[in-house]
Amino acid sequence: MSGRPVDPADAGPVRVILVEDDHGDAFLVEELLAGARVAFELTWVQNLADATSAIDAGVRCILLDLNLPDATGMDGLMRILELAPQAAVIVLTGLADEHRGVEAVAAGAEDYLVKGQVDGELLARAIRFAIERKRADSAALRLREAELLASENARMERALLPTPLLDDDKVHFAHAYRPGRRMALLGGDFFDVIERDGTVFALIGDVSGHGPDEAALGVCLRIAWRTLVLSGVPAAGMLPVLDMLVVRERHSPFAFATVCMVVITPDRRSADMYLAGHPSPILVSEGVEQLPMGPRGPALGFLPEGRWPAVQLDLPPSWALLLFTDGLFEARVGNGTDRLGEEGLVELIAAHRPDLPVTDGWPESLLDAVEERNGGALADDAALVVLSRREGESE
Structure with missing residues (x-):
């Protein structure tokens, strides 16, 4: 029985970039993913500038702290979404600013997680679900673009x-x-x-x-x-x-x-x-x-x-x-x-x-x-x- 076509990016470990300036929080994320049942390849960078050079087409998910030395709040998110349109973005917030996670999802992030309230299984599941939602959103966007193109073609054909x-x-x-x-x-x-x-x-x-x-x-x-x-x-x-x-x-x-x-x-x-x-x-x-x-x-x-x-x-x-x-x-x-x-x-x-x-x-x-x-x-x-x-x- 055939299932969903295999994405070439699905082969091998799931590539994830963590953009986090706090060493303790970064170490915790590394430990949580190391114990997950899914193989992840994690790259840790401490600021947006380093993230810019680390991002490529093979990155599937980006874990983004909203408080970075060179970017704060939605500015950093907007830049990441521009740099990696193919990747699912999950923002990391503190308990006191959870509302910013909701704002980030409204701005284009796939999900948000509150630091200190996540275990390894929850983090791995959130990453997988975010990647699938991003894939579904991209497919829906391509379908919509195809429908718009077909509509434009129909109008042009009537004119020609x-x-x-x-x-x-x-x-x-x-x-x-x-x-x-x-x-x-x-x-x-x-x-x-x-x-x-x-x-x-x-x-x-x-x-x-x-x-x-x-x-x-x-x-x-x-x-x-x-x-x-x-x-x-x-x-x-x-x-x-x-x-x-x-x-x-x-x-x-x-x-x-x-x-x-x-x-x-x-x-x-x-x-x-x-x-x-x-x-x-x-x-x-x-x-x-x-x-x-x-x-x-x-x-x-x-x-x-x-x-x-x-x-x-x-x-x-x-x-x-x-x-x-x-x-x-x-x-x-x-x-x-x-x-x-x-x-x-x-x-x-x-x-x-x-x-x-x-x-x-x-x-x-x-x-x-x-x-x-x-x-x-x-x-x-x-x-x-x-x-x-x-x-x-x-x-």
């Missing part, structure tokens, strides 16, 4: 990966997103899809780097783009605004963002494509092909006064457009150094060719196939947006 605004039920939307190496924090990949007066606008982008600053910039760009679309700004004027926004809002002068924007006409038979240092979409119809790159502009924030010309696309009656970030094609193939590449991604999509219109689960299955080729979780964030239409689909 929003619900599309589509009125045409003949245009189907599906997507998938996975952070690099399944990290808890989202990276800088973002996307959005909006229909305005029958025209469908789709955007996918990737901020260079990983972390909260990159994610925040991605949120800023996505919200700004949605505002531009809903405000009626012409498509040709959107990327210059986003470029200016990257320059003004980025945390580093070297940060940039790549973007692919597709604007699909109301008849769904043509589209304009705008590329800012980003790969072109993949078209699925009778076959599977990556759309010609055509003229494209630089990544946003990369060059001053960039230009982002439109590339006109003809769409077949039934189609699927796959917009993606570089995390997909930068996947490795097996254990070697070869990358999947954009051609390899096209071949993989052809091997897992979806029916039209593309269903919600297909993008996730494609990411599963990419990760299988990669031999595990992807190193970089990967986002995939699929817009599809099938001619003659019933209402």
Whole structure:
């Protein structure tokens, strides 16, 4: 039967530091622990300065006198808690100042003991219980931090990966997103899809780097783009605004963002494509092909006064457009150094060719196939947006 996982620090004697300037009291503690049934390794220091040099990560418990030559009362306790956050602290008080022990527990100590009223078994039990309480408190704190992080991630994900605004039920939307190496924090990949007066606008982008600053910039760009679309700004004027926004809002002068924007006409038979240092979409119809790159502009924030010309696309009656970030094609193939590449991604999509219109689960299955080729979780964030239409689909 399995029990609680063994902490490496549990192996061998329990390391305890006694911070006590009184020789008689220190001798008594040494004698009490020497007769305990649990093996303790006691280090005695006489002041806070010596305790500072004696404390390391292997110390499990600190017995602290509140009246030291170089620290008195709560000041010494606060310093010890700062120096040894992993250790349980038990304060030692005199009978006349037992109330200070209660104050110490409220301030962060695990327990207090009154000098002269402790035997060896009680002292050993107090140390063991304090260590277990500290372990439980630390586990609860880690759980709370994980819950807060998950909550922050959920809010960030809603901002980076929003619900599309589509009125045409003949245009189907599906997507998938996975952070690099399944990290808890989202990276800088973002996307959005909006229909305005029958025209469908789709955007996918990737901020260079990983972390909260990159994610925040991605949120800023996505919200700004949605505002531009809903405000009626012409498509040709959107990327210059986003470029200016990257320059003004980025945390580093070297940060940039790549973007692919597709604007699909109301008849769904043509589209304009705008590329800012980003790969072109993949078209699925009778076959599977990556759309010609055509003229494209630089990544946003990369060059001053960039230009982002439109590339006109003809769409077949039934189609699927796959917009993606570089995390997909930068996947490795097996254990070697070869990358999947954009051609390899096209071949993989052809091997897992979806029916039209593309269903919600297909993008996730494609990411599963990419990760299988990669031999595990992807190193970089990967986002995939699929817009599809099938001619003659019933209402």
